[in-house]
Amino acid sequence: xxxxxxxxxxxxxxxxxxxxxxxxxxxxxxxxxxxxxxxxxxxxxxxxxxxxxxxxxxxxxxxxxxxxxxxxxxxxxxxxxxxxxxxxxxxxxxxxxxxxxxxxxxxxxxxxxxxxxxxxxxxxxxxxxxxxxxxxxxxxxxxxxxxxxxxxxxxxxxxxxxxxxxxxxxxxxxxxxxxxxxxxxxxxxxxxxxxxxxxxxxxxxxxxxxxxxxxxxxxxxxxxxxxxxxxxxxxxxxxxxxxxxxxxxxxxxxxxxxxxxxxxxxxxxxxxxxxxxxxxxxxxxxxxxxxxxxxxxxxxxxxxxxxxxxxxxx
Amino acid sequence: xxxxxxxxxxxxxxxxxxxxxxxxxxxxxxxxxxxxxxxxxxxxxxxxxxxxxxxxxxxxxxxxxxxxxxxxxxxxxxxxxxxxxxxxxxxxxxxxxxxxxxxxxxxxxxxxxxxxxxxxxxxxxxxxxxxxxxxxxxxxxxxxxxxxxxxxxxxxxxxxxxxxxxxxxxxxxxxxxxxxxxxxxxxxxxxxxxxxxxxxxxxxxxxxxxxxxxxxxxxxxxxxxxxxxxxxxxxxxxxxxxxxxxxxxxxxxxxxxxxxxxxxxxxxxxxxxxxxxxxxxxxxxxxxxxxxxxxxxxxxxxxxxxxxxxxxxx
Numbered sequence: 071x072x073x074x075x076x077x078x079x080x081x082x083x084x085x086x087x088x089x090x091x092x093x094x095x096x097x098x099x100x101x102x103x104x105x106x107x108x109x110x111x112x113x114x115x116x117x118x119x120x121x122x123x124x125x126x127x128x129x130x131x132x133x134x135x136x137x138x139x140x141x142x143x144x145x146x147x148x149x150x151x152x153x154x155x156x157x158x159x160x161x162x163x164x165x166x167x168x169x170x171x172x173x174x175x176x177x178x179x180x181x182x183x184x185x186x187x188x189x190x191x192x193x194x195x196x197x198x199x200x201x202x203x204x205x206x207x208x209x210x211x212x213x214x215x216x217x218x219x220x221x222x223x224x225x226x227x228x229x230x231x232x233x234x235x236x237x238x239x240x241x242x243x244x245x246x247x248x249x250x251x252x253x254x255x256x257x258x259x260x261x262x263x264x265x266x267x268x269x270x271x272x273x274x275x276x277x278x279x280x281x282x283x284x285x286x287x288x289x290x291x292x293x294x295x296x297x298x299x300x301x302x303x304x305x306x307x308x309x310x311x312x313x314x315x316x317x318x319x320x321x322x323x324x325x326x327x328x329x330x331x332x333x334x335x336x337x338x339x340x341x342x343x344x345x346x347x348x349x350x351x352x353x354x355x356x357x358x359x360x361x362x363x364x365x366x367x368x369x370x371x372x373x374x375x376x377x378x379x380x381x382x383x384x
Numbered sequence: 385x386x387x388x389x390x391x392x393x394x395x396x397x398x399x400x401x402x403x404x405x406x407x408x409x410x411x412x413x414x415x416x417x418x419x420x421x422x423x424x425x426x427x428x429x430x431x432x433x434x435x436x437x438x439x440x441x442x443x444x445x446x447x448x449x450x451x452x453x454x455x456x457x458x459x460x461x462x463x464x465x466x467x468x469x470x471x472x473x474x475x476x477x478x479x480x481x482x483x484x485x486x487x488x489x490x491x492x493x494x495x496x497x498x499x500x501x502x503x504x505x506x507x508x509x510x511x512x513x514x515x516x517x518x519x520x521x522x523x524x525x526x527x528x529x530x531x532x533x534x535x536x537x538x539x540x541x542x543x544x545x546x547x548x549x550x551x552x553x554x555x556x557x558x559x560x561x562x563x564x565x566x567x568x569x570x571x572x573x574x575x576x577x578x579x580x581x582x583x584x585x586x587x588x589x590x591x592x593x594x595x596x597x598x599x600x601x602x603x604x605x606x607x608x609x610x611x612x613x614x615x616x617x618x619x620x621x622x623x624x625x626x627x628x629x630x631x632x633x634x635x636x637x638x639x640x641x642x643x644x645x646x647x648x649x650x651x652x653x654x655x656x657x658x659x660x661x662x663x664x665x666x667x668x669x670x671x672x673x674x675x676x677x678x679x680x681x682x683x684x685x686x687x688x689x690x691x692x693x694x695x696x697x698x
Contacts, residue, residue: 145669148532201539215635217538218462222531224637225515228669229531235631236665247668317549317631321529323538351550354561355459355542 072136075379076121077189079182079371080104080142082157085117088372089124092136092380094193098124099372110159118172136383137176139375140165141185145227150179153226178378182371184221184230187214189374190328195362199326203318204364205232205311207286207333210246211254211261215322220381222322233258237314256310259333262286266303275299290336304343312347320353330364337363386450389693390435393496393685394418394456396471399431402686403438406450406694408507412438413686424473432486450697451490453689454479455499459541464493467540492692496685498535498544501528503688504642509676513640517632518678519546519625521600521647524560525568525575529636534695536636547572551628570624573647576600580617589613604650618657626661634667644678651677 074097077088081104089098102120105112117140125132142165144155150166165179180188187196187204196202200219206212213232215222222229238251245252255261266284270277277299278292292300315327329340341361349357366373388411391402395418403412416434419426431454439446456479458469464480479493494502501510501518510516514533520526527546529536536543552565559566569575580598584591591613592606606614629641643654655675663671680687 199539213635217531217536217543218534220532222536222636224531224670225513225639226637226669228637228667229635231634231637231667231669234667235634236627249665249667251665313550314631317628318635320545320549321527321543321632321636322536323540323542323545325539351563351565353542353545353548353563355540355545356538 071383073134074130075136075376076138077372077374077376078117078138078140079185079375080113080140080158082106082143085113086368086372087117087120088369088376089128090376094373094376096369096373099369104158106157106159109161113158114165114169115172118169121173132175135175137178137379138169138173139185139378140169140177140179141182141371141375142179143182146179146181147227148223150177152179176379176383178382180221180223180375180378181227181230183212184214184223185374185378186330186370187216187230187328187374188221188377189366189370189372190330190364191216192377193373194366194370195328195364196326199324201322201324202326202328203232203315203322203324204328204330205315206331207257207259207329208331209259211258212331217322232314232318235314235318237310253310253314257307259286262289262303262307262333265306269299269303286333286336290339293339308343309347312344313351315344316348316351319356319359323356324359326360326362328362328364330370334363385697387448388444389450389690390452391686391688391690392431392452392454393499393689394427394454394472396420396457399427400682400686401431401434402683402690403442404690408687408690410683410687413683418472420471420473423475427472428479428483429486432483435487446489449489451492451693452483452487453499453692454483454491454493455496455685455689456493457496460493460495461541462537464491466493490693490697492696494535494537494689494692495541495544497526498528498537499688499692500644500684501530501544501642501688502535502691503680503684503686504644504678505530506691507687508680508684509642509678510640513638515636515638516640516642517546517629517636517638518642518644519629520645521571521573521643522645523573525572526645531636546628546632549628549632551624567624567628571621573600576603576617576621576647579620583613583617600647604653607653622657623661626658627665629658630662630665633670633673637670638673640674640676642676642678644684648677
């Protein structure tokens with residue numbers, strides 16, 4: 071059994087790679103550009119080349135590698151087949167088989183947000199948990215669910231799509247997914263900005279937010295200064311996210327909810343706005359959940375994809 | 385490896401038992417009373433006695449039995465430990481260990497609604513699926529979720545609690561669980577009756593429902609006669625259930641949703657009211673779901689608990 075694992079996180083502009091031992095120590099990490107031209111046909115060969123070079127550099131024999139884990143932005147089913155990844159130019163094909171044919175090593179693949187959740191469970195904010203919900207509040211809202219230590223993949227790899235849970239019937243603007251009233255429209259960085267601009271336009275209340283550029287960061291900075299209008303915006307954000315997480319947790323019964331992504335840099339103050347709504351609506355069996363901030367940042371994907379391999383080949 | 389399995393479904397008044405072969409053929413089924421007195425301490429010994437008698441009757445050696453599966457009404461974790469089952473008088477103890485110590489056979493245990501979902505997946509309305517949501521519309525609303533062929537148990541056995549998903553902020557009456565606005569309050573048999581009585585009291589519209597006794601059955605019978613008021617009630621029911629299932633399916637990504645329980649006797653007409661709301665709000669990756677009626681009725685629990693054993697000892 072190999073001593074080392076590679077974790078690979080394929081993004082729209084760069085591919086992050088990590089070289090791990092079986093205990094999850096990150097021995098090296100680096101990036102290569104993602105070549106999305108020509109339907110992204112170079113991406114996996116580039117990954118394979120980069121891994122081969124690293125093995126040479128480290129003087130590690132291929133027999134000492136347990137496998138390669140890959141996270142990518144798209145629905146990826148339990149067999150390692152991606153069902154379109156628009157950002158990469160990919161259609162439908164087996165990531166697992168393609169990379170195994172080049173490298174002759176075991177390959178496991180999963181959706182990037184799901185894999186990041188696994189990473190946070192293994193070595194991040196969700197350490198010690200086996201039943202966890204992770205929500206990533208970035209430009210959009212990503213999510214991943216772990217039940218009994220394993221990624222909830224779903225039938226075609228769309229499991230854990232927390233950002234597109236419907237939370238508002240009255241919405242008139244459409245979400246990127248085509249629906250109306252998705253959680254992402256209120257709790258992503260852009261969603262919070264939208265809530266703020268609506269609130270500012272809809273009243274004359276004084277606020278430090280008036281005049282300057284409004285963003286998720288300026289909103290939560292203003293909340294920390296006890297700006298009343300900013301606190302109203304945070305309250306709306308917290309109701310949408312707390313209510314949404316309550317519904318999901320009522321059926322998932324997690325012990326931990328990890329909040330990550332750019333918005334999570336606001337820190338523990340987020341929980342003050344999320345938790346009361348969560349606790350009010352969640353089924354009592356899931357009330358005692360721990361809210362934690364993500365700790366791995368952009369490395370969650372490489373950790374999680376390495377863990378995919380470890381779980382599969384043990 | 386034993387050729388036979390027992391499936392046991394412990395209810396508040398009777399225990400149902402089934403004797404299966406490994407292919408899932410139900411060779412015999414019978415019931416015994418549930419003795420809930422003395423904190424329910426006789427229930428498992430009674431089950432053990434009944435199984436021993438059946439083995440004698442069938443002239444089957446204990447070595448030919450692969451194991452016993454047990455479903456019971458309460459949160460039961462992945463180790464077979466029940467965390468209070470009020471209807472049975474049970475506190476916290478290991479069902480698995482207790483019954484294994486008496487029978488010297490492998491025992492697996494799970495929550496009754498979750499186990500019923502597994503049964504419907506194996507031999508009922510969800511046959512062929514490995515990612516399924518089951519919702520049981522009875523006096524209350526029960527639920528079970530199967531992901532990748534396995535029950536979603538959650539950290540303390542409260543996974544799949546679909547009935548207590550929050551769907552209505554404006555509710556003023558509390559649910560049995562203590563929260564306000566749970567799915568169960570609008571979509572169980574009693575919930576539909578509540579919706580109907582509210583509707584009847586709130587308007588003067590003519591309806592065949594006026595004057596007689598109102599129940600989920602009379603409401604859907606009236607819907608089939610195209611009674612306008614009954615159709616409005618069905619519409620409310622369908623919105624609550626369709627919206628609730630859409631949120632859950634957005635994160636579970638199932639291929640099948642099975643509707644069971646007494647209310648499901650209304651038949652396919654239920655789907656006409658649920659599906660439009662479901663399709664409007666669900667994430668596109670989970671839109672192509674198959675809605676199916678449960679087919680095993682009260683036997684779902686014994687089938688599912690037998691399957692628990694099969695999955696564990698294979």
